Amino acid sequence: MLRVAVVGLGKMGQRHADAWNRLDNTEVVALVGRDESKLSPLTSKWNAAYFPDVQSLLEKETIDVLDICLPTFLHYETITTAIQLQEGLAIVCEKPLCLTGKEAQEVEAISEQKQAKIFVGHTLRFDQEYTNLRNHVVEEAVGEVGVVRLSRKTAFPAGWFADQEKSGGIIMDLGIHDLDWLQWTFGEVERVMTRHVKKFSHYPYEYALIVLRMKSGVIAHLELSWGGDGLHTSAEIAGKGGLLVANSDNKQAIQVHKPQSSQKVGYLSADLIGEPPIVRQLRHFRDCIIGEEIPVITLHEAVQAVKVVEAAITSAQTGEVVYMRGGV
Amino acid sequence: MKIGMISFAHIHASAYAHYLELHPEAEIAGIWDDDSTRGTEMAEKYNTDFYQDLAQLLAADIDAVVICSENVNHKQHVVAAAQAGKHILCEKPIATNIDDAKEMIDTCKQENVILQIAYPVRFSPVMQQVKQMIEAKEIGEVVAINGTNHGQMPGGWFIDKALSGGGAATDHIVHLLDVTRWLLQDEVKNIYAELDTKFHNIDVEDCGMVSIEMESGVIFTIDPSWSRPKVFPTWGDVTMEIIGTEGSLTVDAFKQHFLLYNDQAQNVQQLPWVDDMDQVLIADFIECVQMNRQPSITGEDGLRALEAVKGAYQAAAANRVVTLERIDV
Numbered sequence: 001m002l003r004v005a006v007v008g009l010g011k012m013g014q015r016h017a018d019a020w021n022r023l024d025n026t027e028v029v030a031l032v033g034r035d036e037s038k039l040s041p042l043t044s045k046w047n048a049a050y051f052p053d054v055q056s057l058l059e060k061e062t063i064d065v066l067d068i069c070l071p072t073f074l075h076y077e078t079i080t081t082a083i084q085l086q087e088g089l090a091i092v093c094e095k096p097l098c099l100t101g102k103e104a105q106e107v108e109a110i111s112e113q114k115q116a117k118i119f120v121g122h123t124l125r126f127d128q129e130y131t132n133l134r135n136h137v138v139e140e141a142v143g144e145v146g147v148v149r150l151s152r153k154t155a156f157p158a159g160w161f162a163d164q165e166k167s168g169g170i171i172m173d174l175g176i177h178d179l180d181w182l183q184w185t186f187g188e189v190e191r192v193m194t195r196h197v198k199k200f201s202h203y204p205y206e207y208a209l210i211v212l213r214m215k216s217g218v219i220a221h222l223e224l225s226w227g228g229d230g231l232h233t234s235a236e237i238a239g240k241g242g243l244l245v246a247n248s249d250n251k252q253a254i255q256v257h258k259p260q261s262s263q264k265v266g267y268l269s270a271d272l273i274g275e276p277p278i279v280r281q282l283r284h285f286r287d288c289i290i291g292e293e294i295p296v297i298t299l300h301e302a303v304q305a306v307k308v309v310e311a312a313i314t315s316a317q318t319g320e321v322v323y324m325r326g327g328v
Numbered sequence: 329m330k331i332g333m334i335s336f337a338h339i340h341a342s343a344y345a346h347y348l349e350l351h352p353e354a355e356i357a358g359i360w361d362d363d364s365t366r367g368t369e370m371a372e373k374y375n376t377d378f379y380q381d382l383a384q385l386l387a388a389d390i391d392a393v394v395i396c397s398e399n400v401n402h403k404q405h406v407v408a409a410a411q412a413g414k415h416i417l418c419e420k421p422i423a424t425n426i427d428d429a430k431e432m433i434d435t436c437k438q439e440n441v442i443l444q445i446a447y448p449v450r451f452s453p454v455m456q457q458v459k460q461m462i463e464a465k466e467i468g469e470v471v472a473i474n475g476t477n478h479g480q481m482p483g484g485w486f487i488d489k490a491l492s493g494g495g496a497a498t499d500h501i502v503h504l505l506d507v508t509r510w511l512l513q514d515e516v517k518n519i520y521a522e523l524d525t526k527f528h529n530i531d532v533e534d535c536g537m538v539s540i541e542m543e544s545g546v547i548f549t550i551d552p553s554w555s556r557p558k559v560f561p562t563w564g565d566v567t568m569e570i571i572g573t574e575g576s577l578t579v580d581a582f583k584q585h586f587l588l589y590n591d592q593a594q595n596v597q598q599l600p601w602v603d604d605m606d607q608v609l610i611a612d613f614i615e616c617v618q619m620n621r622q623p624s625i626t627g628e629d630g631l632r633a634l635e636a637v638k639g640a641y642q643a644a645a646a647n648r649v650v651t652l653e654r655i656d657v
Contacts, residue, residue, distance in 0.1 A: 146526030147535045147553050149476075151569075191647065193520045193539050195547035197471045199573060207472045207571050209549045211522055211537045219522045221537050221551060223474045223569065228576065238535075238555035240527055273584065274453035274602060 004065040007032035013069035058085040067092040073166045076103040083116045143241025150178045153225035153232045170206040330357035330390040335397035347610040360385040386412035398491040403428035415442040422630025424493025433627035444623035445630035447506040451608035467572025473548045475504040479564035481554040487530045495532025500552030502633040514542045518651045521640035562598035
């Protein structure tokens with residue numbers, strides 16, 4: 001049985017603890033966080049011990065795995081502290097590993113020294129859509145790849161995520177998903193050119209457009225947005241032999257629809273673009289009245305429409321097939 | 329109004345001829361083409377005269393010309409038409425180099441004729457609506473645009489640099505650039521680009537990615553790649569993700585279409601069911617000539633887009649951001 005301690009019990013930490021407990025041969029034995037009162041419902045739910053910090057955890061509890069779900073700016077310090085305290089410790093860490101390349105390299109060096117095993121949670125590598133997308137590319141479903149387009153949009157994040165100093169901002173926190181997937185699929189990046197805007201006004205947003213050239217020659221474009229209406233992702237891989245397209249707006253196997261008042265949107269078709277049918281209709285009627293056009297709907301056809309509706313209603317009432325009598 | 333057509337080299341010529349024919353106040357009064365077989369065929373199709381000699385067409389009783397020659401020939405044809413006193417609708421891009429564009433604009437000004445560049449995307453009902461929404465501040469202030477103008481590889485003279493001036497970058501940067509200048513009333517400040525030939529065995533670039541900062545600070549990328557495969561259900565796309573301070577618009581100019589799963593042709597096709605932007609462009613040009621008003625899309629509009637294209641080539645060659653210098657007109 002692997003004994004797991006989770007440090008940082010925000011949304012992500014709770015999700016991790018839940019997932020560990022669903023697995024065989026693992027058990028969450030300890031939770032680590034500053035605020036004991038906030039954690040007490042969780043320690044009793046999972047029957048885990050509470051520790052205020054990693055130091056007291058490693059001094060008093062025997063664990064195999066430390067799962068770090070803290071804000072990004074605390075990763076470096078937490079990892080290095082834990083490795084120093086327990087040689088050979090296994091560490092699972094939420095992405096990004098660290099806020100800077102320098103810190104990340106230091107973690108790599110220390111982990112080799114102390115034989116710590118560190119696993120970073122780049123979830124796209126376990127996402128069915130993105131792993132299969134990669135597999136198809138690697139198996140040359142589109143032949144030699146020329147241009148890749150990726151997009152990832154979420155609502156503006158709450159809490160520490162919005163703080164550049166703590167999360168690294170949109171390019172680090174959101175962009176790392178696709179940038180890791182790109183390197184996993186197409187190898188290393190040669191150069192990168194980013195345009196970035198952000199504003200914390202009435203509606204805060206942060207947005208970036210990144211153009212990359214991979215060492216393999218592949219050209220890539222990544223759109224990142226904080227400030228939309230929920231998660232939207234898309235990917236498009238264009239190659240010599242075809243085009244592979246994925247779009248999150250097109251993947252819901254189940255969509256839920258709830259009734260709405262007909263007074264609200266959705267009753268009449270929204271004539272957002274161009275001339276509405278009602279205008280075309282009345283222009284036509286006007287031109288018929290002044291004798292310039294022949295009606296596209298005759299009075300007789302309107303009569304027949306009422307008759308067929310009447311038959312349909314009769315059928316609904318009787319439960320029988322209704323035949324139209326007389327010429328339709 | 330009598331209109332002459334100068335060359336059917338560009339595929340859009342057929343659409344323009346079709347809508348000229350449908351227009352109640354226009355008449356195709358003659359066709360010149362350096363390819364006399366094509367010219368004769370088109371003259372028959374549109375029930376008009378074929379002229380072997382361009383000077384003769386320009387000397388005929390016509391009010392305006394529609395020029396759809398190869399990009400490199402736009403200059404000589406625009407200059408000749410202007411000197412003959414004809415108003416001009418010229419296919420995009422305006423020219424293959426800045427000096428030619430400048431000369432075309434100057435000549436038309438001197439001769440007091442209208443020079444309109446054919447950027448039909450502005451006339452798309454979708455883009456007209458987008459313009460209204462942006463002006464009504466429905467998404468606040470625009471801060472970023474992520475655009476695509478993909479296409480299939482067109483082949484023919486489009487991939488002969490001597491005639492086209494360049495590949496996908498020349499062909500497909502200008503539409504979104506023009507639409508964005510028009511939507512935002514803004515100009516390009518600086519530009520970066522990655523360009524390459526990765527899809528076809530051709531001598532011009534067939535793909536790339538362009539990254540722009542506008543004078544206002546709006547950030548803007550364009551994917552001009554000829555990256556649509558042969559089995560793609562249509563010629564390409566024009567899409568824009570427009571990000572504002574109070575929301576965003578996801579725009580697909582050709583979204584309103586049917587899908588035809590066609591066993592007879594063994595393919596899948598997109599069939600548009602809304603007004604064709606080319607028809608609106610033609611109607612606008614005719615109205616412009618009739619009212620003798622400023623064209624909706626001027627020679628300067630053509631020049632500004634061309635300057636950005638040239639900047640993109642420069643940036644791609646040097647792998648650095650290029651600050652645009654706009655010449656006066």
